[in-house]
Amino acid sequence: MCRTATAFARHLLTKEFKSGSFHANVFNHTNSLTILSCKPDGFMEAVFIPQIPHLNVKNTVSGGVIATLADFLTTLSVEVATSKDLQEGSGVRGVSVDLSVQYYRAVTLQHEVLVESTLRKLGRKLAFLDCSFKCRDTDKSFASVSHVKFL
Template sequence: MDLKGVTGILQKMIDHEGHDTILKKVKIVEANDKGTCIAELTVEKEHTNIFNTLHGGYIATLVDIITSLAILAHPRVGKGVSVNLNVSYLKPAKLGDELVIEGTTSKAGRTLAYLDCKIYIKSTKEIVATASHCKFIRED
């Protein structure tokens, strides 16, 4: 699936008006058939915790969604559900920070996909969080 297809899926998720509406400011900038999805986000007040840094739950949501879009971009993989999501929080992201979220497919097997994610500050390349995501998948 290409960039247009992945962007369309994200828009459908946002338009559903459920939890995924919190992703309305996320911009997909790259998606390819290697199972990669790259997005960008500027941290705004609505994304922060009481300390005015990016909320850990929002980071986990970014990991979940961007890696899920990465596996959807993979040529032979269909829908899936999360089996495990592990996030390491390394540095706070502050209001106004421009972030890059990179989701990559490490392995897409018959029933399981292993994905990695890295979130970093665009200008300095300082890593905010790293994550691994395992999904049960099925071919469509």
Template sequence: MCSKLARITELFIRTVVNSKRFDRNLRNIKLVSCGDGVVISELQVGSEHLNESGTLHGGFIAHMVDTLSTFALLASDQAVGRGLSVDLSVSYLSTVSEGDKLEIESVTKKVGNKVAFLEVQIRNKDNDELVATGITWPDDRPENPVGAEGARERWKYSSAAMAASGALANRVARANRLLGRAATQMRAQHGDLSDSE
């Protein structure tokens, strides 16, 4: 086993497999190989990974993309830290069921001064069909705070962002309600105007 794979595997076991937190859901993933900024892993889909329809749960796929892309970043010679995801995008392309074997390729595409660009492809190993692709943009700055203080800083940032997006969503919803009421009032006063010439 190459030293990089040994280091990444040890970190994966410590932070995922032995975790008592949410990442423990990924404990059955096996790291197969790694190179500079690339990690290949496998998972046999179990019943605990399924949604009510009996297919791989979309939230589980997003969790894999987020976590395994971090390990690709850690395998990169350019990375200076673990990074915190500031954006995550997943495209769901096909379904898999219990017993199917997945191959997950996580690649560090670019590491900049502030963010990294990471990509994950999840394939059904039996038929090579692409199941999902994901992209993450973690903040990879070395000054990115860690520990309890870092968690508080990240919470302040994410809380402010959520509050701002929540306020905007509330304004949009209110505007839509007002437009809906206005349209209802116009129909009540003037009838359906769509058929008029």
């Protein structure tokens, strides 16, 4: 099957949401997560629109939601980058070894969030990824993530 990396990543996202998994329960609120683009090298852009279930008691997006989203999108990046000819089931998801999140400012419901996941290095046993979060309308960065996955 011939498809683009973006189409493949969107297919994986849809499959995840239909599975009823933890990620589906967190991010499948009225299309709160959309993949804009993806490249075979593991670069991915997505838009996250915070919903009420994503908020903490201060009505800002929970840090746990940001960490979970980073984990989920970087995992999809690895799966796309390691898949053979973008075929389902051929990519590796791996297991998180380290996930480090730096928070710069709070985000509220009014902001669409642009998320960029970048595969920095793909080795035989480890993948090193970065994920950045910024408000789409103000272009201000509010979080960055460094993620290491064992393959």
